[in-house]
Amino acid sequence: MDTNSNYLAKELARLGIDVFYLSSVGDNLTRIQDAIRIAASRSDLIILTGGLGPTDDDLTKQALSNVLGLPLYEEAKEVARLNNFFKKRGVKMSLNNLRQALIPQGAIILENAIGTASGIIVNKDEKYFILLPGPPSEMKHVFEKQVKPWLKANISTSRDYLHSHTLKFIGISESRLNFEIEDILNNNANPTVALLAKNGEIHCRLTAKVKSQWEFEMLIDPVKKEILERVGQYYYGDDDISLEQIIGKMLTEKNLTLVTAESCTGGMIAQRITSIPGSSEYFLGSIVAYANSVKENILNVPREILSNYGAVSKETALAMAEEVKKVLKSDLGLAITGIAGPGGGTEEKPVGLIYIALVGYNINVCKKYIFTGTRNDIRWRSSTWALNLLRRSIEEL
Amino acid sequence: MDTNSNYLAKELARLGIDVFYLSSVGDNLTRIQDAIRIAASRSDLIILTGGLGPTDDDLTKQALSNVLGLPLYEEAKEVARLNNFFKKRGVKMSLNNLRQALIPQGAIILENAIGTASGIIVNKDEKYFILLPGPPSEMKHVFEKQVKPWLKANISTSRDYLHSHTLKFIGISESRLNFEIEDILNNNANPTVALLAKNGEIHCRLTAKVKSQWEFEMLIDPVKKEILERVGQYYYGDDDISLEQIIGKMLTEKNLTLVTAESCTGGMIAQRITSIPGSSEYFLGSIVAYANSVKENILNVPREILSNYGAVSKETALAMAEEVKKVLKSDLGLAITGIAGPGGGTEEKPVGLIYIALVGYNINVCKKYIFTGTRNDIRWRSSTWALNLLRRSIEEL
Numbered sequence: 186m187d188t189n190s191n192y193l194a195k196e197l198a199r200l201g202i203d204v205f206y207l208s209s210v211g212d213n214l215t216r217i218q219d220a221i222r223i224a225a226s227r228s229d230l231i232i233l234t235g236g237l238g239p240t241d242d243d244l245t246k247q248a249l250s251n252v253l254g255l256p257l258y259e260e261a262k263e264v265a266r267l268n269n270f271f272k273k274r275g276v277k278m279s280l281n282n283l284r285q286a287l288i289p290q291g292a293i294i295l296e297n298a299i300g301t302a303s304g305i306i307v308n309k310d311e312k313y314f315i316l317l318p319g320p321p322s323e324m325k326h327v328f329e330k331q332v333k334p335w336l337k338a339n340i341s342t343s344r345d346y347l348h349s350h351t352l353k354f355i356g357i358s359e360s361r362l363n364f365e366i367e368d369i370l371n372n373n374a375n376p377t378v379a380l381l382a383k384n385g386e387i388h389c390r391l392t393a394k395v396k397s398q399w400e401f402e403m404l405i406d407p408v409k410k411e412i413l414e415r416v417g418q419y420y421y422g423d424d425d426i427s428l429e430q431i432i433g434k435m436l437t438e439k440n441l442t443l444v445t446a447e448s449c450t451g452g453m454i455a456q457r458i459t460s461i462p463g464s465s466e467y468f469l470g471s472i473v474a475y476a477n478s479v480k481e482n483i484l485n486v487p488r489e490i491l492s493n494y495g496a497v498s499k500e501t502a503l504a505m506a507e508e509v510k511k512v513l514k515s516d517l518g519l520a521i522t523g524i525a526g527p528g529g530g531t532e533e534k535p536v537g538l539i540y541i542a543l544v545g546y547n548i549n550v551c552k553k554y555i556f557t558g559t560r561n562d563i564r565w566r567s568s569t570w571a572l573n574l575l576r577r578s579i580e581e582l
Numbered sequence: 583m584d585t586n587s588n589y590l591a592k593e594l595a596r597l598g599i600d601v602f603y604l605s606s607v608g609d610n611l612t613r614i615q616d617a618i619r620i621a622a623s624r625s626d627l628i629i630l631t632g633g634l635g636p637t638d639d640d641l642t643k644q645a646l647s648n649v650l651g652l653p654l655y656e657e658a659k660e661v662a663r664l665n666n667f668f669k670k671r672g673v674k675m676s677l678n679n680l681r682q683a684l685i686p687q688g689a690i691i692l693e694n695a696i697g698t699a700s701g702i703i704v705n706k707d708e709k710y711f712i713l714l715p716g717p718p719s720e721m722k723h724v725f726e727k728q729v730k731p732w733l734k735a736n737i738s739t740s741r742d743y744l745h746s747h748t749l750k751f752i753g754i755s756e757s758r759l760n761f762e763i764e765d766i767l768n769n770n771a772n773p774t775v776a777l778l779a780k781n782g783e784i785h786c787r788l789t790a791k792v793k794s795q796w797e798f799e800m801l802i803d804p805v806k807k808e809i810l811e812r813v814g815q816y817y818y819g820d821d822d823i824s825l826e827q828i829i830g831k832m833l834t835e836k837n838l839t840l841v842t843a844e845s846c847t848g849g850m851i852a853q854r855i856t857s858i859p860g861s862s863e864y865f866l867g868s869i870v871a872y873a874n875s876v877k878e879n880i881l882n883v884p885r886e887i888l889s890n891y892g893a894v895s896k897e898t899a900l901a902m903a904e905e906v907k908k909v910l911k912s913d914l915g916l917a918i919t920g921i922a923g924p925g926g927g928t929e930e931k932p933v934g935l936i937y938i939a940l941v942g943y944n945i946n947v948c949k950k951y952i953f954t955g956t957r958n959d960i961r962w963r964s965s966t967w968a969l970n971l972l973r974r975s976i977e978e979l
Binding site: 186187188190191204205206207208209210211212213216219220223227238239240241242273274275276278279280281282299300320322323326445447450451452453454455456458459460462463464465468469470471472473474475476478479482483512513514526527528560561564 | 583584585587588602603604605606607608610613616617620624755756757758760761764767768776777779842844847848849850851852853855856857859860861862865866867868869870871872873875876879880909910911923924925952954955956957958959961
């Protein structure tokens, strides 16, 4: 599954560079060369990802060298960098890795701080070729740190460029949101507005062709305002900001600490919260109480609650939130219990039934939801809605 | 994000059809025509997805008609089908939809039971062009019901078909694995062998052109045996089986229970273990001890260990594993502590430094690693290596 193209097309559009063609070929020298020749015949800027590794099927540099007639040579700085990379990790560098120090003559080297393959820019016959490592995290890293500034400095951006802005919603269905803003969606002018369902969230994307950020904001602002007037209570943020980041910001601002107690999500909420650098400032920890014995002995959920109402109940969720807050000495306790499936459902308590409770700082709330989908869908969505309950509760304080 | 190509490439490989090239272009008549011309110049079978809808930017049929010189005509059966489709739903058909009844002369129509756009097969100059609707569910539906049987009947399948088998490794670098089996990788015969780095794992894919599963196994088995003789200690499983599944199977077989104590991974290990249905049989819970106060008060890590050696140390990791096992009353305790970054590193304890400890059932082990990459890479990789330490330790029992 190619995820790099999608990322690159979006980023290039933001820079005012139109992406006209995408080609994929396997690890075959002839076919890679053909693809490079065709690309060079119709585009000014060609970005290649992958094939910069140390193994014999990493052929991108060789193919480019053959097509452009630019020999590869071993760049001393790259050899030194590789030696240093392996030395730091106490690992012996294999001879294979020296292939990664080969560079076409005249190329610019793009530093990759998180992997062994540097990126490369080659300029030949007024065409630019940018080679990036294949692993998505490294590709994005090199693009962000090295390619973007280079493109801004070297490629003319005086034309209209495509700019988009995404409003993100939780707690409303796609069809409901479609109904609420149908007239705006159907008004196919500048900006265009489109909906996209994504992992239990609904994203609303506003896109416009403009000459400047200022012009973009002039076009977008009234449309955004109109949308938020109608469905603002489900909106949590824009563009690349995540629910996890927003929660981190809110907890930091209010100087509140958070802990979680998780059953069906098995640590997913804690894991999402701690995906944010610096989360140790507000997140103390979590008790994943998968077995009832842990709910009873560590979380101190009274045995009578578990036997009278069951592990998946409002009463248990509230007790878990209350107790985890006490036990881990936090301001807020967020708890979740439910049935992620595929087994374990009953008529009365079906697969997808989830209770989310939040306790502390004058908050005492428990919500019941029934989610559908695979085990993973149910776990992801319920952790999203738990984070959203937290967000809205803090907001209302 | 294009998910259609990935699906089609897999399905076609299963039918013995090699996919050599993938091209994507936007809704632009000239560029679609160019893409069709290039494809026809190098391939026998060309599959096009998308652009069969009723709107003005649905251009695929027009482009194909222009390139091949086959006029489009309004097919009466298609008009009747469309009328019927809208009548059934009580919706008035818009005139636009009649575009969907246009067909190149001589084309075969492929029924689409779940949407308004039929698929089409066109045969010209010994090349086949198959047009499929763009929405993934409709594309898959038409491919499965119509295209697959047609390909089996009309494309010579007396040929061998491509079959592949993946061996999955953890704990060895791609370049090291490449070095160990270089002769096998370079022996580009049947099967071919290729390496792929994926989220801290290395996948080794054996691919062969064969006539039957039996023949495939005959070809693969000696190569697999040879590879595992050299690097078997890093191998954990085949194809779609996951580390989480293997661990579940092992713990169930040995009737052992597991708990985890996590610092830097923030619940990721617990979340991965509980992604498996039925994991409540062997997984009791986890303490995510993000703050030192939780390590000290709930996990009972002695204050002297924390102050003498630091939270990121062998001693703390071992104490966390020992204590979480005791506190949550389990057979095995798996613990992890480290620096996920991007901040918090020092000369002595850099970002990426991770200690993983496993205690219980005659096991008492702690490993130190230094991982690279983003915060998320480091967390994912260290959780993978923690699961692998668990797997190997149980295996060695």
